[in-house]
Amino acid sequence: MVKESEAITDDVAELVTSAHRVAVLTGAGISAESGVPTFREAQTGLWERFSAEDLATVEAFENDPALVWTWYRWRQSLIQAVEPNPGHAALADWQARLRARQGELSIITQNVDDLHERAGAEVLGHLHGSIFTHRCVDCAEPAELPAPQYNGFEPPAESEHPPPCAVCGHGVLRPNVVWFAEMLPAEAFEDASAAIRSADLVLVVGTSGIVQPAASLPLLAMERRTPLVEVNPEPTELTEVMDYSLRGPSGTLLAQMVQASR
Ligand code: BV8
Ligand code: ZN
Numbered sequence: 642m643v644k645e646s647e648a649i650t651d652d653v654a655e656l657v658t659s660a661h662r663v664a665v666l667t668g669a670g671i672s673a674e675s676g677v678p679t680f681r682e683a684q685t686g687l688w689e690r691f692s693a694e695d696l697a698t699v700e701a702f703e704n705d706p707a708l709v710w711t712w713y714r715w716r717q718s719l720i721q722a723v724e725p726n727p728g729h730a731a732l733a734d735w736q737a738r739l740r741a742r743q744g745e746l747s748i749i750t751q752n753v754d755d756l757h758e759r760a761g762a763e764v765l766g767h768l769h770g771s772i773f774t775h776r777c778v779d780c781a782e783p784a785e786l787p788a789p790q791y792n793g794f795e796p797p798a799e800s801e802h803p804p805p806c807a808v809c810g811h812g813v814l815r816p817n818v819v820w821f822a823e824m825l826p827a828e829a830f831e832d833a834s835a836a837i838r839s840a841d842l843v844l845v846v847g848t849s850g851i852v853q854p855a856a857s858l859p860l861l862a863m864e865r866r867t868p869l870v871e872v873n874p875e876p877t878e879l880t881e882v883m884d885y886s887l888r889g890p891s892g893t894l895l896a897q898m899v900q901a902s903r
Pocket of ligand 2: 777778779780781782806807808809810811812
């Protein structure tokens with residue numbers, strides 16, 4: 642039966658202190674305090690009539706390439722304009738301290754941003770790809786692009802078309818994110834599964850637990866009775882399988898957990 646609390650309890654502090662191999666699954670919520678909207682929040686500007694789920698699909702891109710392309714380039718501008726928050730920093734700090742004593746903290750993220758890395762952490766896998774790299778829809782050749790110049794805090798008034806592929810000349814570019822109904826990168830998913838199977842503590846931070854198959858990863862911990870701790874201001878689809886659910890913002894609670902682990 643999950644134990645919910647708004648602060649770190651003694652038994653969570655004990656788990657954190659004794660953990661040697663930690664696996665952390667993060668979602669959009671860990672970047673919320675940096676100012677990056679979560680996936681379930683309403684869209685604005687050109688995209689206000691759409692949900693993120695409608696836009697993050699091959700069909701949406703084929704149907705209106707400029708609308709979807711601009712959404713990603715604008716989101717990339719926003720991510721570039723914000724900073725990692727104390728939640729990202731806490732995981733980076735904890736990872737370094739565990740590695741210093743031959744332990745490990747594996748970060749598996751659903752996020753397409755680079756805020757974990759910019760906080761100094763190493764990420765084991767980006768299950769849903771990266772917004773920063775691009776490829777041709779036809780020949781799949783990677784393409785180098787200059788950073789987008791949008792104002793990340795002000796949705797653009799009109800959209801721009803995805804550039805043509807310079808290699809094959811007939812495809813257009815797309816971001817290297819995983820769209821709905823697309824397969825996840827196999828290596829990232831396998832590495833994530835292995836890390837969770839060998840962990841002695843699993844954290845689930847800032848995810849609604851709706852999107853599959855990422856949301857099934859914590860079940861690998863439950864099967865082995867590995868302690869499961871959730872950090873989220875709201876209950877989620879995964880709260881019921883947690884041992885502990887810390888009901889608050891990750892920026893505060895992760896910092897408290899890392900403090901307790903010293
Ligand atoms: C797949 C990249 C196999 C793009 C994303 C029918 C047909 C086909 C597939 C399906 C189907 N029905 C279901 C599926 C499977 C589908 C799925 O799960 N759908 C859901 C909607 C039910 N999954 C897929 O399609 C996956 N592929 O299954 O392939 C296949 C192949 C062919 C046919 C069938 C199957 C691909 C899924 C990947 C999609 N791409 N992102 C982009 O970013 O634009 S997913 C996207 O949504 C994000 O990456 C993220 O992972 C996800 C949103 O989840 P969260 O991260 O949890 O974010 P969310 O906003 O939901 O929640 C934020 C949380 O933060 C909240 O709980 C909130 O309380 C909390 N929070 C807020 N503030 C804070 C906080 N927490 C802590 N601190 C705070 N301060
Ligand atoms: Zn091409």
